[in-house]
Amino acid sequence: MESLIRQSKILVVDDEVEILNLIKMALNKEGFTNIYIADNGTKGLEIFERENPDLAILDIMLPDIEGYDICKKIRQTSDIPVLFLSAKGEELDKLVGLSLGADDYITKPFSLKELALRVKIQLRRSKKQFNIEENSNEAIKVGPFEVNDQTLEVKKNGELLELKPKELKMFIYMVKHKNQIISKEKFCDEVWGDDFIGYDNTIMVHIRRLREKIEDNPSKPKYILNVKGLGYKFVIKE
Numbered sequence: 001m002e003s004l005i006r007q008s009k010i011l012v013v014d015d016e017v018e019i020l021n022l023i024k025m026a027l028n029k030e031g032f033t034n035i036y037i038a039d040n041g042t043k044g045l046e047i048f049e050r051e052n053p054d055l056a057i058l059d060i061m062l063p064d065i066e067g068y069d070i071c072k073k074i075r076q077t078s079d080i081p082v083l084f085l086s087a088k089g090e091e092l093d094k095l096v097g098l099s100l101g102a103d104d105y106i107t108k109p110f111s112l113k114e115l116a117l118r119v120k121i122q123l124r125r126s127k128k129q130f131n132i133e134e135n136s137n138e139a140i141k142v143g144p145f146e147v148n149d150q151t152l153e154v155k156k157n158g159e160l161l162e163l164k165p166k167e168l169k170m171f172i173y174m175v176k177h178k179n180q181i182i183s184k185e186k187f188c189d190e191v192w193g194d195d196f197i198g199y200d201n202t203i204m205v206h207i208r209r210l211r212e213k214i215e216d217n218p219s220k221p222k223y224i225l226n227v228k229g230l231g232y233k234f235v236i237k238e
Contacts, residue, residue: 005120005124006031007033008034008053008055008123009036009052009053009054010027010034010036010053010054010055010119011037011038011047011056011057012024012036012038013040013043013044013056013057013058013070014039015039015059015061015062015063016059020039022112023035024037026113026115027116029116036051036053040063040065041063041065041069041070044058044065045070045073048070052078052164052165053080054080054123054126054165055083055119055122055123055126056071056074056080056081057083057119058071058082058083058084058085058102060084060085060086060097061086061087067086068097068100071097071100071101071102075100075101076202077164078165079101079165080165081103081104081123081126082101082102083103083104083115083118083122084097084102085110086105086106087108093105104118106118140175142175142178142236143223143236144157145175145214146158147172149172152168161214162213164209166206167206167210167213170187170191173187173190173191174232175234179234179235179236180233181227181232181233182233182234183230183231184232187203210224211223223236
């Protein structure tokens with residue numbers, strides 16, 4: 001587990017270059033090597049889209065886009081851990097940040113060791129959601145697909161598929177429940193840990209994106225099928 005955690009990609013967005021360098025140095029000392037830094041929100045979002053990080057540390061007060069708004073954009077497609085880093089220490093500010101989907105809130109000035117510890121804690125929690133076992137490296141094979149719970153990789157006919165975190169969770173769940181009807185409510189409750197209310201369109205968007213990545217012909221899917229009025233079914237002929 002620890003070696004997998006240290007391989008995680010971490011995005012840090014802050015407009016103070018000195019803080020960026022200090023955070024990167026502190027995380028490097030803890031064994032993290034995949035650190036991506038940005039001194040404004042625009043660059044941060046570009047890195048997020050390009051690198052698909054496993055965790056994000058966001059300053060709230062940025063010159064172009066508030067950290068709150070970056071978090072909102074991240075939450076549209078991803079449920080990676082998000083930590084807010086801010087000089088704003090009022091309780092209301094913390095509540096706003098957490099209500100937007102952040103997992104932690106750290107007030108400046110802060111301890112670099114404490115920050116690194118909180119990063120590790122959030123990454124452990126995130127990895128455990130995939131039921132990763134340190135000594136288990138066996139892949140689940142169904143049809144042309146191969147899913148590895150430890151490396152969080154999905155392959156089709158031996159070729160690696162680039163899935164975003166929520167897509168990955170959905171697909172792993174469908175693979176483990178192949179040929180079973182999965183309701184939209186179940187995706188929210190058992191896969192994402194959220195209430196279904198307001199997620200109807202979001203689920204449809206993720207299903208569409210999954211089809212674009214796993215189907216031979218996304219407009220005529222043969223693996224992820226709609227079951228009218230009930231949900232979706234991942235179909236694999238035994």
